[in-house]
Amino acid sequence: MTAEEEKVQLENSSPKAKKAMELFQEGYNCAQAVLGAFAQDMHMDFQQAMMLSSSFGGGMGRMREVCGAVSAMFMVAGLEKGYSDPKASTEKADHYDFIQQLAAKFKAENGSIICRDLLGLTKPGPDSPVPEERTEAYYKKRPCQLLVGQCAAILAQELNQ
16 A cells, blocks of 8 residues: 555544644644644643644654654543553553553554654754755655554544544
């Protein structure tokens, strides 16, 4: 299946994936796109959600570490199924297990949760802090829009949304 066919399949199978991919296409970064697709459900102000997740794009500020879409998937999971009592060891373990399950599902589809690996970059370390212009060529060479959709679809499925 081509990337374009997979995008269409995601859009048709998951409204959250469709919303996340639309937000990415509008220019939001990968983390913003995923968190934005769930913000209303989490009772978050959209602007605050965009501000909160703005640091995680490009694998955390274009350092190409953990994929921003994956980071946002974990943020939403924390808002929905997280814990707040620091002594709640059972809840903490259950939550970390859930996070590891989400990561495993994403890794099964993509081989990694690391931005650098997902983009096929070989240079270690951060990229320039200046983002690339979002052109048609940019969207064709980067899998990010598809990865954003996958994170939103995985999360929606696991949260039964």
